[in-house]
Amino acid sequence: xxxxxxxxxxxxxIAKINLYKKLCGEENIVLGYLDEDRKTSLEIIxxxxxxxxxxxxxxxxxxxxxxxxxxxxxxxxxxxxxxEEVINQLFIHGIDQFYEIPTEDVRSxxxxxxxxxxxxxxxxxxxxxxxxxxxxxxxxxxxxGLMNQxxxxxxxxxxLMDYLKPDxxxxxxxxxxxxxxxxQDAEKKSIPYRDILYNYFNELYDLTRFYKGCIIKLQxx
Numbered sequence: 001x002x003x004x005x006x007x008x009x010x011x012x013x014i015a016k017i018n019l020y021k022k023l024c025g026e027e028n029i030v031l032g033y034l035d036e037d038r039k040t041s042l043e044i045i046x047x048x049x050x051x052x053x054x055x056x057x058x059x060x061x062x063x064x065x066x067x068x069x070x071x072x073x074x075x076x077x078x079x080x081x082x083x084e085e086v087i088n089q090l091f092i093h094g095i096d097q098f099y100e101i102p103t104e105d106v107r108s109x110x111x112x113x114x115x116x117x118x119x120x121x122x123x124x125x126x127x128x129x130x131x132x133x134x135x136x137x138x139x140x141x142x143x144x145g146l147m148n149q150x151x152x153x154x155x156x157x158x159x160l161m162d163y164l165k166p167d168x169x170x171x172x173x174x175x176x177x178x179x180x181x182x183x184q185d186a187e188k189k190s191i192p193y194r195d196i197l198y199n200y201f202n203e204l205y206d207l208t209r210f211y212k213g214c215i216i217k218l219q220x221x
Contacts, residue, residue, distance in 0.1 A: 005101035005109060006218045007204065008061075008090075009211065015053040015094025019064075022093060023049060033067045035059070053094055054214050058126050061218055064095070099204055106219065108191055109200065112140050119174035128215045133208060138168050140201035142175030148195050150179075160202055 023030060023046050034041045045063070048055045056064075072089050073082035087097050101109050116139045117123055124136060145161035165172050182188045208215060 003103040003106055003220055005106055006065075006097050007099040007101075008216045008218060009096040009098055009213060010053045010216065011094040011096065012052050012054060013094075014092075015049050016051075019053065019093040019095070020046060020049045029071075030063075030067055033063045033070070035063075049094075054127070054216070058216075058218055061095075061216070062220060065090075065218070065220075068093075098207060099200075101200060105194060105197060105200070108193065108197055111188070111191060112143060112197075115143070115178045116140070116174070119178060120171075126217050128217065130208065130212050130215065133215045134205070135171065137201050137205040137208070138164055139171045139175050141198070141205060142168075142172050143178055144195075144198035144201055146175060146179040147182075147193055148198050150183075151193070151195060158198075160205070 023042070027042060030042055030045075031038045034045075041060075041063075045056065045060050048060070068086050068089055072085045090097050113124060113136070116136050120135070120139070122132065122135075124132065128136070141161050141164065145158055148158065
């Protein structure tokens with residue numbers, strides 16, 4: 001990982017079997033991807049995976065990602081399918097990396113998270129329940145939709161914003177207030193805006209709208 005944001009879903013039952021077995025079978029390799037007090041850290045990770053992988057911290061998840069990156073991608077740097085193999089192997093071991101925000105858009109995406117938290121008075125940690133995540137995404141659809149309209153970036157996907165507006169008037173009001181404030185805030189206006197941000201929120205909403213489990217946001221510093 002190199003600054004990207006990854007969104008993941010987990011399958012605790014599969015992780016309890018496949019990932020736990022892999023951790024036990026490759027202990028000496030895994031230790032190289034952990035921080036200080038590595039043996040203790042590994043035992044903590046193994047215990048969490050065996051009980052419920054969702055209890056892993058972002059640091060522990062990122063250690064597992066680095067391990068899989070090294071094993072399935074970094075050893076074959078010329079293989080264009082390396083990243084896909086990492087995603088496949090994570091899935092086999094109970095971690096579904098279902099979406100990625102590329103590095104160049106992370107700052108803007110995180111700013112939208114920060115603005116949403118301020119308006120909604122709802123703190124978003126790295127682990128979301130489905131309802132909280134959906135509310136944030138709808139706010140993001142509204143805000144980025146308004147920004148796209150400002151930049152004359154209309155598309156057929158903008159219809160989703162119009163479809164959701166009647167049922168989420170408060171969220172639309174938050175987004176509209178932030179949109180107006182952004183136009184007057186020199187610091188925020190300095191953050192590059194790309195119309196593809198709307199697509200991120202639209203696609204994330206589509207991928208998770210019927211999902212009822214836990215959604216985890218990871219970012220490599």
